Amino acid sequence: MDDLPLQKIAISGPTLSSLLQRVSSSPADADGLLFGHISPVAPSTLSDDPSSAATAASTSNSAALVATVTSFLCPGCPLSFFDSLGRLLFPSLLHHSQHRLIGWFSSRRRSRLQPSMRDFNVAASLSSDPSLSFPIDASDGFSPRVFVLFSTPPLDSAIHTHEYRAFQFRTAADTFEPRSIDVVNIGPGFRGHYGNFSPNSSFPWLACDSRGSSMMQEDGKEERLSEIRQVAKNQNEIDLIEHLSEMRQAAKYQNDIDLVAEGFPIAKLGRLMGPEASSYTAGLEEMYEKMLTKIDSLARLVENSSAQVLQMEQHNSKLRAEIAGIKRVVNC
Amino acid sequence: MASDCFPPFIAAQLNYLVHHCPLGVKVENVWSGSKSYPGVLDRFTLLIPYCLDYIKWDVLYNAEFPLCAPDVIFGPEDEHFHPFWLRSKEGGNEMEGAKNSLSEWNHKDPTRLCALIQELRDEYTAYQRRRAGEVDDDRLTFEISTILSREGIEMHMSSGLEKPEEVKLAVPLLDMNINKMVHGCPWRHLQKIHLQVVYPVGKKYVSAASAPRLKLVSTPELKALFSVDDVKLPSWVDGMCMAEYLPHLEESLQGQIMEAVSLIDIRRHFIETLAPVFGRPIEADPVFCRKATVLVASGVFTFLVHLFIPTQFPKQQPALMLQSSQHFNSQGAPIRSSLLTDFPWSPRWEAPQMAERILEFLVDESLNFKRFCNEAQLQT
Known part of the structure; x- marks a missing residue:
């Protein structure tokens, strides 16, 4: 069961607009990958808005799936991850642990909004690669089937600047089936979607147990070790090993946190509560200031590197125009 | 066609296609898809003769990316036409044997676009033939089986919401080279006469199968020698099939063409006899007279x-x-x-x-x- 129909494709307003910005600023046609997740539609009848409750009840279908696009990757050139025959260039690279590849998109200026010969071949390659398939609900698999086609109107006189159409590639009939795009914005009608757009960051998950408050860097270790010694006396060795690996894991998390928090030990957070808190505001402000300077320097770095990338792109574009002989055509 | 606004690599391939391809491809529409160079054309619509009609395909290049092979968008009614589809069971990427005019694309070779369009058209012919063969109509299946062996036969299955389903056949007639029969023949392409046969796809509840619509079509240049409009088609008797109809028609056509060729000499003789009366003609058509x-x-x-x-x-x-x-x-x-x-x-x-x-x-x-x-x- 690898060919379940999608009910619709959801994308958040900001993601769609940045995607449109990316493809419209590219020099020529562009294509890229869409990441996100596939989830069954949860029929939500609990709403304080009577109108939305009624529509949710009428459209919900127990078997329906919704593809949610959360991010994308666009190198800004044609044939970015496949060759002229639609074969995937680096299938292993497409397999990303953190972001699920759910489909791809293609943008062609001033062309019909109809999948082309190559679109079909790329979609067929993507959906037939078993290494890209992933499970939904631990039962059915889903391979990257979402395809969004962007274009610009064929005539310059048109009042709109973008056109797009979404499809699901069905392997049973080997066709593209049009799907509606649901642009998710803020409002009561979209309440059910908020959970779908939780941010993914590399900030590690804090494994805080009930004794979390005692897991402080300096004094916590000794306490733990003595605890382990006690445990070792009473229980068998397997428990000890488990405990040790748990500790190692905790230490690894701590290291990860230190990398992000930089000079602000998590132990200090404890002082934010209780009677000490009022005298600690200065320390907190210092932390915020450090964070701000860090963000500022990061922004500057990004700005500089972006400028360099832009310069390089312009240079490349000039070289490409030379190879294509465009310069000669434009000049004469 | 403003071909001087194409980048040189596209212009070379397009010119080769239009002037050297035996198919007689025409360019209908040209436009640009480039952001930085809006005056540089890199996409166009081709009119490709097929089954006595034209099919329209959009060819999309990228002026700034000459190394990228062009993409093709087929007609809206051909959504199931998938050429160069490399079906592979496992892995999706082991296509050793796959070799066609798109693999190893070379933008400097002017013949590449022509080869691509010819290969795609061949694929399209096979695709339409497959579609016509899948039609659930016993008479049609039989008729197609009797004429499949004819070289160069083309079929087109048309279906739509408004249009009735029909299968159009372009049956090449006369296995003779008319070009060789004309002395000093100026034609670049081989002249052909086709019989266009349009079969309505049978509805199950209609008992008597209606006669197909028949029309003779020739290559346009043949009109100088012989006009197919003057040919009176033999009538189609109820219950007839193509295998009975065609030999009869071909025989009569062959006779008419032989006669048309012999009439050239009569016209030439007439022009020659003008000389003693009017003086030597200032101008005369020496081939068809x-x-x-x-x-x-x-x-x-x-x-x-x-x-x-x-x-x-x-x-x-x-x-x-x-x-x-x-x-x-x-x-x-x-x-x-x-x-x-x-x-x-x-x-x-x-x-x-x-x-x-x-x-x-x-x-x-x-x-x-x-x-x-x-x-x-x-x-x-």
Whole structure:
């Protein structure tokens, strides 16, 4: 069961607009990958808005799936991850642990909004690669089937600047089936979607147990070790090993946190509560200031590197125009 | 076609396609998809002859990415046409044997686009043939099975919401090279005659199968020798099939073409007999002998007489057109008469008599024409 129909494709307003910005600023046609997740539609009848409750009840279908696009990757050139025959260039690279590849998109200026010969071949390659398939609900698999086609109107006189159409590639009939795009914005009608757009960051998950408050860097270790010694006396060795690996894991998390928090030990957070808190505001402000300077320097770095990338792109574009002989055509 | 606005690599491939491809491809529409160079054209719509009609395909290049092979968007009704689809069971990427005109694309080779379009058209022919073969209609399945062996047969399955389902066949007729039969033949492409057969796809509840729609279609240049519009198609008897109909039609066509070829010599003889009466023709069509122009003088009034000789000559008389060499209209073009055919004629006359009768007619007609010319010039 690898060919379940999608009910619709959801994308958040900001993601769609940045995607449109990316493809419209590219020099020529562009294509890229869409990441996100596939989830069954949860029929939500609990709403304080009577109108939305009624529509949710009428459209919900127990078997329906919704593809949610959360991010994308666009190198800004044609044939970015496949060759002229639609074969995937680096299938292993497409397999990303953190972001699920759910489909791809293609943008062609001033062309019909109809999948082309190559679109079909790329979609067929993507959906037939078993290494890209992933499970939904631990039962059915889903391979990257979402395809969004962007274009610009064929005539310059048109009042709109973008056109797009979404499809699901069905392997049973080997066709593209049009799907509606649901642009998710803020409002009561979209309440059910908020959970779908939780941010993914590399900030590690804090494994805080009930004794979390005692897991402080300096004094916590000794306490733990003595605890382990006690445990070792009473229980068998397997428990000890488990405990040790748990500790190692905790230490690894701590290291990860230190990398992000930089000079602000998590132990200090404890002082934010209780009677000490009022005298600690200065320390907190210092932390915020450090964070701000860090963000500022990061922004500057990004700005500089972006400028360099832009310069390089312009240079490349000039070289490409030379190879294509465009310069000669434009000049004469 | 403003081909000078294409980048050189696209222009070379497109020119080669239009001028060297035997298919006779036309370019309908050209436009640009480039952001930085909006004047540089890199996409166009091709009109490709197929099954006595045209199919429209959009070809999309990227002017700034010459190394990228072009993409093709087929017609909206061909959403199930998937050429170059590399079906692989496992992995999706082991396509060792896959080799076609898109693999290892070379933008510097001007023949590449032509090869691509030809290969795609071959795939399209096979695709349409498959579709026609899948139609659930016993008569059609039988008819197709009897003519499949004909080389160059093309089929087209048309279906839509508004249109009734039909299968169109382009059956090439006559296995003979008409080009070789004409002495000094100027045709670049092989001349062909096709029978267009349109079968409505049978509805299950209709008992009697209706006759197919039949039409003869020839390559346009063949009209100089033989017009298929003059051919009267044998009637289609109820319960007939193509295998019965075609040999009969081909036999009669073959006879008519042989006759048409032999008529060239009769026309040539006629043009030659014009010489003793009118003097040597100023201009004559040496291959098909369909046109001749002679100079005639009536007193000081000199004019040209164009003779247009029909393919059915001498059964049909030539048409004459007079053109003054002394009178011009306001645009500076010489004044001409309309086509004249109302002069005495008999196909049974000998060629010299025909020429003399035309001369007699012209003697009277020249006075009318001179008056007509003077009036026309006075008006301007």
